[in-house]
Amino acid sequence: MxxxxxxxxxxxxxxxxxxxxxxxxxxxxxxxxxxLLKLLADRGMEIDQGTLYPLLRRLEGQGLLExxxxxxxxRPRRYYVISSEGRKLLPRLKxxxxxxxxxxxxxxx
Amino acid sequence: xxxxxxxxxxxxxxxxxxxxxxIEAELRSTLExxxxxxxxxxxxxxxxxxxxxxxxxxxxxxxxxxxxxxYQYLIxxxxxxxxxxxxxxxxxxxxxxxxxxxxIKLGRQPLGGLxxxxxxxxxxxxILGAGLQAFGNIALVFAILERVMPASEFKxxxxxxxxxxxxxxxxxxxxxxxxWEPITNILFTVAAMVVLNGYSNVIAMYFFKDGxxxxxxxxxxAFFRWLPLMNVQWALQIVLNVILLRQGRWxxxxxxxxxxxxxxxxxxxxMLLTGAPIVSLSTEALLxxxxxxxxxxxxxxxxxxxxxxxxxLMAILAQAADVVKNAVRLVLKSx
Numbered sequence: 001m002x003x004x005x006x007x008x009x010x011x012x013x014x015x016x017x018x019x020x021x022x023x024x025x026x027x028x029x030x031x032x033x034x035x036l037l038k039l040l041a042d043r044g045m046e047i048d049q050g051t052l053y054p055l056l057r058r059l060e061g062q063g064l065l066e067x068x069x070x071x072x073x074x075r076p077r078r079y080y081v082i083s084s085e086g087r088k089l090l091p092r093l094k095x096x097x098x099x100x101x102x103x104x105x106x107x108x109x
Numbered sequence: 110x111x112x113x114x115x116x117x118x119x120x121x122x123x124x125x126x127x128x129x130x131x132i133e134a135e136l137r138s139t140l141e142x143x144x145x146x147x148x149x150x151x152x153x154x155x156x157x158x159x160x161x162x163x164x165x166x167x168x169x170x171x172x173x174x175x176x177x178x179x180y181q182y183l184i185x186x187x188x189x190x191x192x193x194x195x196x197x198x199x200x201x202x203x204x205x206x207x208x209x210x211x212x213i214k215l216g217r218q219p220l221g222g223l224x225x226x227x228x229x230x231x232x233x234x235x236i237l238g239a240g241l242q243a244f245g246n247i248a249l250v251f252a253i254l255e256r257v258m259p260a261s262e263f264k265x266x267x268x269x270x271x272x273x274x275x276x277x278x279x280x281x282x283x284x285x286x287x288x289w290e291p292i293t294n295i296l297f298t299v300a301a302m303v304v305l306n307g308y309s310n311v312i313a314m315y316f317f318k319d320g321x322x323x324x325x326x327x328x329x330x331a332f333f334r335w336l337p338l339m340n341v342q343w344a345l346q347i348v349l350n351v352i353l354l355r356q357g358r359w360x361x362x363x364x365x366x367x368x369x370x371x372x373x374x375x376x377x378x379x380m381l382l383t384g385a386p387i388v389s390l391s392t393e394a395l396l397x398x399x400x401x402x403x404x405x406x407x408x409x410x411x412x413x414x415x416x417x418x419x420x421x422l423m424a425i426l427a428q429a430a431d432v433v434k435n436a437v438r439l440v441l442k443s444x
Contacts (some may be wrong), residue, residue, distance in 0.1 A: 032138070032140055032142075033135060033141045034138075034139075034142040034143060034146075035142075049139065049167070050168065050172070050173060050176040051176065053135065053136075053139070053176070053177075054176050054177050055133075057128075057177070069134075075138055075141060075142075076136045077135060077138050077140055077142075078131075078134070078138070100317075
């Protein structure tokens with residue numbers, strides 16, 4: 001029981017570290033929160049809405065995302081898209097991720 | 110109002126004013142999207158049961174609001190070290206001032222036994238109350254600052270500077286204790302205790318008369334009234350110096366111990382200074398010695414008493430300096 005709980009916590013920690021890269025990589029085209037949630041889930045990265053929305057706000061606060069309100073089918077939605085600052089950062093982040101994957105693959109062989 | 114509206118309002122109540130309406134609007138839009146999604150999947154229009162399921166799954170309003178306030182601190186991490194530093198300085202100074210004030214107050218009222226214990230107890234409770242009040246006020250001020258000023262303004266200077274490992278040597282120096290220091294202190298303290306407790310008659314005025322040395326003791330009854338308490342302070346000083354000798358350096362515990370013994374010393378010094386004279390040369394004894402006439406005898410006695418008072422005053426100042434030095438080092442160490 002304790003081991004399962006530990007494993008869950010560890011997996012959660014691993015995923016938490018990847019969320020920024022996952023979100024930035026999917027916001028080349030503007031998305032509203034719920035659509036992004038579904039998009040990430042379809043691609044195998046399930047994120048809790050309680051994690052995603054505060055993360056979007058934080059990334060916007062850091063200047064890596066931009067957002068604007070649009071009314072679609074009578075419903076106002078907030079759309080997020082990667083900013084120019086975010087676009088500059090993303091390739092470097094991807095590079096770091098690739099280095100980590102290579103290093104971890106080497107360690108876990 | 111729909112259940113979603115009520116839910117959003119509940120979440121909004123727990124959010125900071127800044128950005129609240131934005132979060133509320135986004136939350137409402139998300140919940141409506143999710144509900145629509147579920148209705149499509151179920152193949153029927155959304156109803157209250159569906160809404161209840163959705164909200165239950167989304168989570169209690171307080172938990173949802175908490176995700177937007179990950180750091181629900183009274184005083185945040187950026188400001189906390191500054192808060193602790195201010196708190197330590199204020200509480201140290203306040204404690205010292207109030208303890209000295211209590212000592213002076215007790216000294217002015219000649220109390221004994223139970224009354225003295227009660228007065229000390231009341232005084233210490235007052236100090237505790239003042240300390241708690243100061244703590245509360247400082248915390249309140251910092252909690253307000255946390256909410257009205259950007260945390261970046263409270264970054265402590267040394268955090269910005271590059272850390273130099275050589276500073277470890279500088280920081281370690283004031284804590285070192287050279288063995289001769291506690292040994293000298295112990296020897297002098299033991300000597301004082303032995304002389305004043307066992308051979309107090311040697312502290313006297315000596316004169317040669319009728320072919321032999323004669324002496325007149327100068328310590329008065331007032332001095333011997335305070336001797337037991339002086340013995341307690343000296344015993345504490347010996348314990349402190351033995352600990353310092355064993356440890357070879359000052360630590361938080363020994364500094365606090367030293368402050369406490371010095372405060373006791375200040376209290377005793379104050380009592381000796383303000384009470385009846387602790388030395389006295391009677392006019393009769395001086396006349397009998399033939400060393401002085403009546404007028405000179407009075408002057409000699411007055412000069413002796415003033416000299417002793419000056420000595421006590423200097424001892425009080427030295428101990429006060431010791432208290433300040435140890436308090437400052439305690440505060441600096443805590444940085």
